[in-house]
Amino acid sequence: MAERVKRAGLRPTRQRVSLARLLFNGDDKHVTAEQLHKEAKDADLPVSLATVYNTLNQFTEVGLLREVVVEPGRSYFDTNIHDHHHFYYQDDGSLQDIPGEQVRLAELPQAPDGTRVDRVDVIVRVRRNG
Known part of the structure; x- marks a missing residue:
């Protein structure tokens, strides 16, 4: 280490x-x-x-x-620094990975002048049934 x-x-x-x-x-x-x-x-x-x-x-x-x-x-x-997104379980505050290829964005807005898009993070908020 x-x-x-x-x-x-x-x-x-x-x-x-x-x-x-x-x-x-x-x-x-x-x-x-x-x-x-x-x-x-x-x-x-x-x-x-x-x-x-x-x-x-x-x-x-x-x-x-x-x-x-x-x-x-x-x-x-x-600790996973590779391309991926997350499910966020609002019930208990836990996260679960979503592989990057399972999220598709049709279009991103143009970045403001003098900037570039560094990465896109998608957090899908879910609740357990019951």
Whole structure:
């Protein structure tokens, strides 16, 4: 993990490497800062919530994570950085990936002058029946 953090252009501090292990060992996942902080505490990693937020934002800036904003003040960090979208379960706040090729957009508006479209994120909000 230290090498992965270093290749991304970040200094592989103990806390960054420890959080990277929690994030990138295993399947892709969506986590909030609070969820990752709890995972770190459960794993006896001494890290503050502020450090978790800073690390998640740094990992996002260098392309190790994608931030998915589901509503104002509520973000998830996604370890799957490839082209895809999300179902957002409003009942419990969980996310599920939708492969990119399953969402088709007929047309995008022209980007404002001096800008370009970087990426398109589609969040389909669903509720479970019953």
